[in-house]
Amino acid sequence: MTAGDGCGAPAGGVSTPADVGNQAVVQGHVTHDGAAVATGYARLLNSGGDFVAEVPLGEDGGFRFFAAPGTWTVRVLAPGGLSGEKSVSADIGKLTTADLTL
Amino acid sequence: MSRSDVLVDAAWVEAHQGDPNVVLVEVDEDTSAYDKGHIRNAIKLDWKKDLQDPVRRDFVDKAGFEALLSDRGIGNDDTVVLYGGNNNWFAAYAYWYFRLYGHRNVKLLDGGRKKWELDSRELVEDVPQRAKTSYTASEQDSSIRAHRDEVVAAIGVKNLVDVRSPDEFTGKLLAPAHLPQESAQRPGHIPSARNIPWAKSANEDGTFKSDDDLRALYGGAGVDFSKDTIAYCRIGERSAHTWFALHELLGQANVKNYDGSWTEYGSLVGVPIELGEAK
Numbered sequence: 001m002t003a004g005d006g007c008g009a010p011a012g013g014v015s016t017p018a019d020v021g022n023q024a025v026v027q028g029h030v031t032h033d034g035a036a037v038a039t040g041y042a043r044l045l046n047s048g049g050d051f052v053a054e055v056p057l058g059e060d061g062g063f064r065f066f067a068a069p070g071t072w073t074v075r076v077l078a079p080g081g082l083s084g085e086k087s088v089s090a091d092i093g094k095l096t097t098a099d100l101t102l
Numbered sequence: 103m104s105r106s107d108v109l110v111d112a113a114w115v116e117a118h119q120g121d122p123n124v125v126l127v128e129v130d131e132d133t134s135a136y137d138k139g140h141i142r143n144a145i146k147l148d149w150k151k152d153l154q155d156p157v158r159r160d161f162v163d164k165a166g167f168e169a170l171l172s173d174r175g176i177g178n179d180d181t182v183v184l185y186g187g188n189n190n191w192f193a194a195y196a197y198w199y200f201r202l203y204g205h206r207n208v209k210l211l212d213g214g215r216k217k218w219e220l221d222s223r224e225l226v227e228d229v230p231q232r233a234k235t236s237y238t239a240s241e242q243d244s245s246i247r248a249h250r251d252e253v254v255a256a257i258g259v260k261n262l263v264d265v266r267s268p269d270e271f272t273g274k275l276l277a278p279a280h281l282p283q284e285s286a287q288r289p290g291h292i293p294s295a296r297n298i299p300w301a302k303s304a305n306e307d308g309t310f311k312s313d314d315d316l317r318a319l320y321g322g323a324g325v326d327f328s329k330d331t332i333a334y335c336r337i338g339e340r341s342a343h344t345w346f347a348l349h350e351l352l353g354q355a356n357v358k359n360y361d362g363s364w365t366e367y368g369s370l371v372g373v374p375i376e377l378g379e380a381k
Binding site for chain 1: 135187188189216219220221222267268269274275277278279280281299301302306307
């Protein structure tokens with residue numbers, strides 16, 4: 001039986017983490033010299049380079065965005081003038097990882 | 103009013119840290135950042151718990167605002183300096199809100215919490231104690247707040263400035279990408295609106311661009327400075343940031359913030375909506 005049979009089976013199945021659902025998630029961790037960067041900001045830019053969202057990094061250097069299908073750039077700013085960026089491709093129901101080392 | 107009357111930098115804050123008539127206030131949607139560390143002597147305001155009515159979708163009323171400021175130890179003659187995360191979105195919202203209730207002396211810390219952190223400045227966990235006051239607010243200043251009927255009537259007449267990201271404007275996203283994509287019933291934008299994302303008014307460190315750059319940004323994107331303007335976003339906090347740029351920095355008269363914004367407009371029955379690029 002597939003999710004398309006209409007009997008209530010969750011789309012994506014059990015292998016999809018529950019918190020992804022129908023979202024296009026881009027997440028990752030930021031490190032510098034082997035340690036998590038706990039103070040800093042991750043910015044999500046669209047394919048045209050326009051700002052879409054920004055979050056502070058977590059204690060573990062982590063960040064998460066709920067994007068849309070397409071290509072995105074994650075840009076990170078941290079104290080001491082540190083920065084870095086990475087381009088990723090996101091899709092609905094998929095968790096895309098974008099780890100960065102500054 | 104000049105830029106220095108409404109916008110201060112870190113040096114100004116540090117020079118006034120012992121001044122009992124200057125009240126630093128960190129404002130955020132999620133105040134856990136304050137609890138982990140804030141600028142010395144700053145108190146906190148919770149955008150939702152403190153500034154929004156707990157039942158209706160609206161602000162706390164005049165009496166509620168008076169009770170809040172009295173309890174936090176803010177007096178009518180104090181200079182209030184606001185800052186926060188999210189590039190000062192909620193601090194700008196609080197600035198607009200303080201102006202709405204007639205507070206005379208209020209300023210924003212340019213760059214907010216982000217620039218302070220990126221510059222590795224001191225953050226402390228000590229929570230200051232301020233003596234209670236007896237605050238008196240004014241009636242809401244309706245000249246800076248837009249409601250839905252006025253917004254519908256402004257289509258094709260006034261400048262409508264949609265400050266959300268291009269992907270929210272065109273309908274690709276329903277909310278900023280740091281939030282789950284749940285929001286209004288319908289995506290899109292108000293017909294005749296120009297999309298001038300708030301982020302274009304700020305540098306990467308969260309500080310505002312120069313007045314010349316701001317004037318070129320809004321003028322170049324189709325804002326007619328001879329007309330009245332209404333700014334909106336999703337819930338009115340990013341558009342408060344743009345209201346600040348237009349009304350406080352550039353000194354434009356007749357600029358209103360539509361705090362109902364897309365979460366209200368995009369759920370209204372029967373109003374016109376446009377998808378895709380601005381027409």
